[in-house]
Amino acid sequence: MPRKTTSPSVHRIALIALLTATGVVIYVFEGVLPRPLPWVRPGLANVVTLVALELLGVWPAVLVASLRILLAALLLGTFGNVAFLFSVVGGACALLGMVVAYRWFKPPLSLVGVGLVGAFCHAVGQLAVAWAFLIRSAAVFAIASTLLLSAALAGLLVGLAAQSVARGMARVSSRSAVPSAPAGKE
Amino acid sequence: MREWLRTVRSLTTLADRLVFATILLLSAGAAFAARSGFEPAREAVVTIDRKPVFSLRFDQEGEYTIPAPLGPVVVQVHDGKIRVVRSSCPDKVCVYERPVTPLGGVIVCAPNRLVIQVHRGSVSSLDCVTQ
Numbered sequence: 001m002p003r004k005t006t007s008p009s010v011h012r013i014a015l016i017a018l019l020t021a022t023g024v025v026i027y028v029f030e031g032v033l034p035r036p037l038p039w040v041r042p043g044l045a046n047v048v049t050l051v052a053l054e055l056l057g058v059w060p061a062v063l064v065a066s067l068r069i070l071l072a073a074l075l076l077g078t079f080g081n082v083a084f085l086f087s088v089v090g091g092a093c094a095l096l097g098m099v100v101a102y103r104w105f106k107p108p109l110s111l112v113g114v115g116l117v118g119a120f121c122h123a124v125g126q127l128a129v130a131w132a133f134l135i136r137s138a139a140v141f142a143i144a145s146t147l148l149l150s151a152a153l154a155g156l157l158v159g160l161a162a163q164s165v166a167r168g169m170a171r172v173s174s175r176s177a178v179p180s181a182p183a184g185k186e
Numbered sequence: 187m188r189e190w191l192r193t194v195r196s197l198t199t200l201a202d203r204l205v206f207a208t209i210l211l212l213s214a215g216a217a218f219a220a221r222s223g224f225e226p227a228r229e230a231v232v233t234i235d236r237k238p239v240f241s242l243r244f245d246q247e248g249e250y251t252i253p254a255p256l257g258p259v260v261v262q263v264h265d266g267k268i269r270v271v272r273s274s275c276p277d278k279v280c281v282y283e284r285p286v287t288p289l290g291g292v293i294v295c296a297p298n299r300l301v302i303q304v305h306r307g308s309v310s311s312l313d314c315v316t317q
Contacts, residue, residue: 108200110197113199120205133236148216151209163197
């Protein structure tokens with residue numbers, strides 16, 4: 001079927017909206033998973049940030065991340081409370097980590113690695129919040145241990161998912177970024 | 187399983203796997219750090235807004251009512267474990283948390299900014315404090 005061409009800006013806006021919405025949904029559903037501390041989440045919603053980074057660039061990714069955090073908080077009614085703080089700090093750290101990893105470390109790393117870095121930064125950010133506002137004893141290490149484990153898994157999932165999306169998009173549209181996994185041959 | 191591992195290996199780079207291993211290592215390290223100094227504690231400290239307000243000994247059974255910003259929080263010491271039985275917070279997350287034991291553990295009630303945690307060693311020298 002011949003594909004109608006849409007203008008690039010409309011395409012970008014639609015993609016940003018789609019990714020943001022997906023991020024909100026993932027965040028909400030991630031909430032039912034068991035957690036060491038309430039409000040501490042593995043950070044699976046960062047996959048949309050990573051996909052935005054790969055397909056659209058740094059600033060759209062920042063936009064997607066910020067909007068996702070804001071909208072999810074408004075939707076769930078957690079705007080301004082403790083959960084929001086964890087969400088913002090975790091999301092911001094993940095974003096920062098992923099941008100840095102993406103721009104400067106991507107040749108050795110693939111999207112999977114960037115996802116792992118993002119999940120790690122997300123976990124560290126949340127631990128920092130927990131340390132600063134809630135827990136000040138050796139209990140934080142026990143929490144750090146489970147949190148890092150779930151971050152490793154979440155990062156792996158996020159990276160693999162983002163990589164699949166990037167490959168799929170590259171096959172569909174010539175305007176998308178080239179998939180970055182070195183093992184990929186399309 | 188082997189098929190799955192092969193798939194994962196074909197999709198990731200060496201650097202990716204290094205990062206993954208590093209995170210796992212840090213997780214194990216944190217677990218180790220949590221276990222060192224492993225003698226059981228005798229008491230747990232309740233803090234509100236990070237200020238100690240109450241000290242609970244594991245061998246003193248009973249129910250204790252702690253005044254908290256949103257209302258009283260009732261804590262029970264039973265069978266060497268401390269748990270929250272009634273709370274003034276809206277979601278009651280703290281009531282469903284795992285009990286705090288002499289080996290460690292934390293219960294957090296964030297709306298009340300209340301934390302019950304275990305101190306090993308001589309971190310807190312207070313016996314009992316009321317607000």
